[in-house]
Amino acid sequence: MNAVSRFGAAAVAALVVAGPAAAQETVVWWDFLSGGDGVRMKQLIDDFNAAHDGQIAIDATTLEWGTPFYSKVQTSAAVGEAPDIMTYHASRIPLAVEQGVLQPITEADWQAMGLSPSDYDPATLEAATVDGQIYAVPFDTHPIVLYYNKDVLAEAGLLTEDGLPMGLDSREGFTATLQALKDHGVAFPMASVTADGNFMFRTIYSLMAQQDGELLTDGEFLAGDNGEKLQNALSVLAEWTEAGLQSTYTDYPATVALFTSGEAAMMINGVWEVPTMMDAQAAGNLFEWGAVELPVIFDHPATYADSHAFAIPANQGVEMSPEKRAAVLEVMGWMAKNSLFWATAGHIPAYGPVTQSEDYKAMQPNATYSSLTANMIFDPKTPLAGVAGPIFDVMSTYFVPTLNGEMDPAEAVEEIRYELNDM
Structure with a gap:
């Protein structure tokens, strides 16, 4: 049994409930979001940090969208200096898998996040999948x-x-x-x-x-x-x-x-x-x-x-500790469950329980085009x-x-x- 399976949801629970006695985990985050959705993502990050004060802190950096972002991810992962979590376009995942820069999302990871692949639209989840293996957690379409x-x-x-x-x-x-x-x-x-x-x-x-x-x-x-x-x-x-x-x-x-x-x-x-x-x-x-x-x-x-998704880089020569991975998975799960606010950026949340909620169905113009x-x-x-x-x-x-x-x-x-x- 690997380290992730041994710790999984239990490690996340320990991080969340242990309180001041537990060391705070810092999650290094990279994204490419600017403009209106960048403002909203920064708000989500602030909200997450406030809700996990003393337990998990996201240290976020926004990089230039497009080729500069993906080139930096590739070169950084190759020398073990990529972040702990990053936003990724689903359309780029096949190339990322070929380059070896992404870690797969395992069944134990889904359990630790408190999510399930069945919570997602099949087409959106398929966009994050290569050869039957899921490599990122969709955040939106x-x-x-x-x-x-x-x-x-x-x-x-x-x-x-x-x-x-x-x-x-x-x-x-x-x-x-x-x-x-x-x-x-x-x-x-x-x-x-x-x-x-x-x-x-x-x-x-x-x-x-x-x-x-x-x-x-x-x-x-x-x-x-x-x-x-x-x-x-x-x-x-x-x-x-x-x-x-x-x-x-x-x-x-x-x-x-x-x-x-x-x-x-x-x-x-x-x-x-x-x-x-x-x-x-x-x-x-x-x-x-x-x-x-x-x-x-x-x-x-x-x-x-396309789909913005959350991915875990495969940092060459650097093994992520079970505690760090648990913190990263807590970030992913929390973001999915709180993605109604992300819909104010115009995006359609990928997490089904959010888009099926009455609050989402009442949002405009989202409700008009979400079909x-x-x-x-x-x-x-x-x-x-x-x-x-x-x-x-x-x-x-x-x-x-x-x-x-x-x-x-x-x-x-x-x-x-x-x-x-x-x-």
Whole structure:
């Protein structure tokens, strides 16, 4: 029996109830969270530390999102200097497992946390799993959604009785809504991050999945008719740009600014921008707004999502003591059970008892878009995928000119297929 199994839940209990006589465990924490969700995570950390005063203290550091974070994790783990716990994108877990930088989450760990894999949506848990082994505990799912200006759509007569944008059920219907907004004098019917192909991957992959398209099939990229499905997705977005229904060459900050200023009536963005909207509206600086699942442009609903998860680094040459691991597991379990507050960052908590609670079901706009969890799709399960990964980089090169009318979608697909399979 290993050390974790011997101590498990008993070690956590000892840490929590032993009081001043027990030495305080310090848990070194790294995350990549900034902005509204960073503020909320810092609050959760403060709350945890207050609740565990004298027993466990989280020593938290926020690092730069994306490649810098993951490069630092890899190099630090290799020399035994990674943290005790860290946030991790589920999409990056296959590469992390290949690199040997994550410890598996064992059955004894789940028991010590007071959690169960059955508490989680199967698709979300699968995103944290490689070859049948779970390597992280999902904390949320964070899909993209459609934000909309209720005031502008109401003035244009484009809201349903339920207060939702008209035309969400078809390509023709949604395009007609965009055109009606333009005819109504709206400068930008929709704002999209068309200057950043890494971000647009999320939208394009969603539209592929609405056609049951796959990026990777049995080790081959864009096999069979999947290239045609990618072309369909690119084509509709390029058509919106050409018709002046979608912003052109717009970077991320400009996209948010177009929407919050009222120049754009709708915006496709991540749920992580919910705090931006809530805080601006609370300060009296924003119109009435809403957020809803992406429109069904093709055959059925499908929305890209990733998951923030908690992972334990595999520090080379350094064995974590049973007491330290017990403290780390107490952090993970506490965060899951208290993740209702995390929902105020826009994210959908991964822990089922929270999302099934009446408090969560009453939250807006979360309750409006949380149904999309039944239609979520995650990155292909490959070390080439994930945030700031090679797939993102290759596709980004061709997405930007295609979406902005400078490259034919069919040509882009052929180039993407060649470069991805060449990897």
